[in-house]
Amino acid sequence: MSERKNKEVLSGVHFWQGDTACAEGAIAAGCRFFAGYPITPASEIAEHMAKRLPEVGGIYVQMEDEIASISAVIGASWGGLKSMTATSGPGFSLMQENIGYACMTETPCVIVDVQRAGPSTGQATKAAQGDIMQARWGTHGDHEVIVLSPNSPQEMFDLTVKAFNLSEIYRVPVIILSDEIVGHMWEKVRVPSPEEIEVYNRRKPSHIGEPIFGGVGEVGVPPMPRIGDGFNLLITGSTHNEYGYRKTVDPEVHRRLVTRIVNKIRENADKIIDVETQNIEDADIGVISYGCTSRSVYDAVILAEKEGITVGHVRLRTIWPFPEKVVKEVAERVDFILVPEMNLGQLVYEVERVVGCEARVKAISKIGGGEMITPEEILSEMRKLLGR
Amino acid sequence: MANKHFALKFLREETLPTAFCPGCGNGIVMNCFLKAVEELGFHDLSGFAFVSGIGCAAWCVSPYFKADSLHTTHGRPIAFASGLKLARPELNVVVISGDGDIAGIGGNHLIHAARRNMDLLVICINNFNYGMTGGQVGPTTLHGVITTTTPYGNPEYPFDLARLVESAGANFVARWTTVHVRQLINSIKKALKKEGFRFIEVVSQCPTSFGRRIGKRTGRDLMKWFKERSIHISKARDVQEVEDVIIVGEFVDRDRPGFVRKIHEIIFKVREENV
Missing domain, CATH: 3.40.50.970 (Thiamin diphosphate (ThDP)-binding fold, Pyr/PP domains)
Known part of the structure; x- marks a missing residue:
């Protein structure tokens, strides 16, 4: 071309x-x-x-x-x-x-x-x-x-x-x-x-000898050099200290490393998480969706509106780390939350964990033949829950 | 100033002595590799990148070599090294790992990298068993031999790694034992100067996990056994029972263009045509 x-x-x-x-x-x-x-x-x-x-x-x-x-x-x-x-x-x-x-x-x-x-x-x-x-x-x-x-x-x-x-x-x-x-x-x-188009590139170390597997606090991301640039890198999947040396029996080194690589994501979750929301301030019912299934939810929101049902829809662009805050927010305002997904129940358990007793969480599951959950199926579930 | 061993300039001295068992052959392989590098005129390992998998042999380069090393997952060093070499074609990328890693769990990567003629030197230290985990049977264990998982003798037959890799398409294949120090150094030197896939199998002793179960309790016992069993490839044409001997020498030495060169020819051609 x-x-x-x-x-x-x-x-x-x-x-x-x-x-x-x-x-x-x-x-x-x-x-x-x-x-x-x-x-x-x-x-x-x-x-x-x-x-x-x-x-x-x-x-x-x-x-x-x-x-x-x-x-x-x-x-x-x-x-x-x-x-x-x-x-x-x-x-x-x-x-x-x-x-x-x-x-x-x-x-x-x-x-x-x-x-x-x-x-x-x-x-x-x-x-x-x-x-x-x-x-x-x-x-x-x-x-x-x-x-x-x-x-x-x-x-x-x-x-x-x-x-x-x-x-x-x-x-x-x-x-x-x-x-x-x-x-x-x-x-x-x-x-x-x-x-x-915003493009980010990895941060490089300022000098040879700077630690590249730590030394950046408890939630930090260390700089990353390339192989072949004179750093004498030790890169290993075994537990290692901030300079890359294997420390496979030291409890403290393991705790420090694994806790940091977990917390650098958990503690920055607010910066990472990206969701799309519809009507969450004033909803009769909540829906948490993602991927192809969300396309049916868009239609279900319109169909429900015609029947006087306002659907608070949270569509997850980020699935992990899980957008807990916004899901909780919706749960505080509605009695029911629907989670349509093309499996026999996966994300719904995460929603249940976060929602707790604030609302009743119900899965809409469908598998087989690549058949999508239809807007009508979602709407029918809403009618049932709301007694309409 | 006292004379320092030539190899120390290539090693992280603070990590010495090595963690290897007494009598282990890994030190001989490290010595031969570094001697080859020294004889080729390198003063440090800055032009190299080393990749290894899991197992005792994988520790030769990580942490001991004063160089960049990627200590990867079990069986995958050749695949990691392929990505690295394609990203940094100017580096001499060398994989040093064991027979279980390279020919057992990673056997598929070995034959495909050879077929692809990927520009890597792979040194496989073959000690006939899974040494780090305590001496279990492996893809190179001789038939009938007792290991911790073949207590009644090995019912399987071993790979002939040199011939396997030769037929898969490598540019260069040699096999030596830890007894053939000079020959091994020369083959490493030759291999380091070539492009494409280069494979050197080094038959090495593991007295701790392997030798003691076959009545050869020391490194010396095993090396003596290697010496008696070795036969040079030029004299091995009529040998039928490869089980009883170790055929050593250079199996193939050809100069087909390596993968890196081929892929850059494609990139060049595509970009020229599109301008």
Whole structure:
């Protein structure tokens, strides 16, 4: 496509599918390394990156499996490149050990999970939202990651840019938890001019010898050099002190390290969390939604309005860290909160935990065949709860 | 001033002595690698990056080498190293890890990196067992041998790693034992100067977890055994029972372009066409 002329940011209005928008968002954010393995419904991201990355001087490599893909991504990130991989449930499961390595070594990287129906091979071409808890707790041990949930091709672009920025700022893996519907949905995508796109880059150490795994207080993010710049880096997934030396039996070093890599996300949750709200100040009923399901909620809000029901809708762009405050706020004002999701109940338990006795929380679950929860199904549940 | 050992300038002295067991072969491999580097004229390891996995052999580089090291997850160092090399092609990226790590859990990465001709030097220290975890059977354990998880003898057969990697497409493959110090140094020197995938298997002794269960309780016993069993590849053509011998030497030395060069040719071509 000669009209692209090796451009890094394809400013303008496009008709794209979500997977394409995600790949373009990555390139606009400065991603110059992609390692992946084909899997439905995420393969289009790899295919687009394979075509586009060489145009901007970036590296695309197809690895032998998803374990190798995430490994290469982490290696390239320590080589100084913003790096990404994209997969779906089965591949995401394979990546979990090294997502933990990225948490422990504080390696910025972006992992896209275009969710499909599991468990196991499940229904490879059909949408689902069954990886909510895997994204949070998939790797072993105490850790925090950031998980974003786009609901349109536009957000596949916007939130991918954001994912890279958060990853660079907090030195943490960021997961874009998309789904088959959003990944394969074609819609208008507006790509801003390069000047309009905010791009953050990792903070580099000011001098050789500056600690890069600590020494920044209890919630701080240390600077990160590249391999090959004379720092004599010791990078390890074993418990290490602030200079990278393995300390595998010292209780204090372990507590300090793991507490900080958890708290640097928890304590900054307010800065990280991003939600969209409708009518939450004056609602008859609450709905907490995310991803493709939120598209049905938009319609349900309109249908309910016609029947005189005001729906307070919180749509989570950030799933983890969980937006506790806004969910609590809604719970204080309504008697019922609905949580529609294409699984048999995952995020609903987090909502219940946060809401406590403030309101009654009810799941709307649907799985199989990639069938979305319809606006009518949500509306019918609202009528039942409100006795109308 | 007392004469310092040549290798100390390449090591983090504050981390010495190493944590390796008495008689372990890892020190010999470290010594040979650093000797090769010294003989090639390097004064420090700044042009190198080292990647290792999990296991005793992975500790050679982390923390002892005064260099950048990426101590990764079990079995994955070659995959991490591939990403690093693609990001920093100017660095000499070297993987040093054990047979369980590289040929067991990480075997898939080994053959695919060889097939891809990824620009890495991989040194696999083969001690025939999982030493760090106490001497369990591994992908290189000889048939019939007793280990902690083959108490009645190993029913499986070992990989011939050098031949495996040669047939997968590597540019350079050699196998030596810790007895063949001079030959090993020369092969490392040769490999460091080449592009593409280079693989050196070093048969090494683990008296603590392996040797003592087969009646060879010291490093010396095992090294003597290696010496008696070794046969150079030039004299090994008629050897049928590879189980009984260790074929040493350079198995392949070819010059196909490495992956880094091929991918940069593609990038150059794409960018030229699009301008």
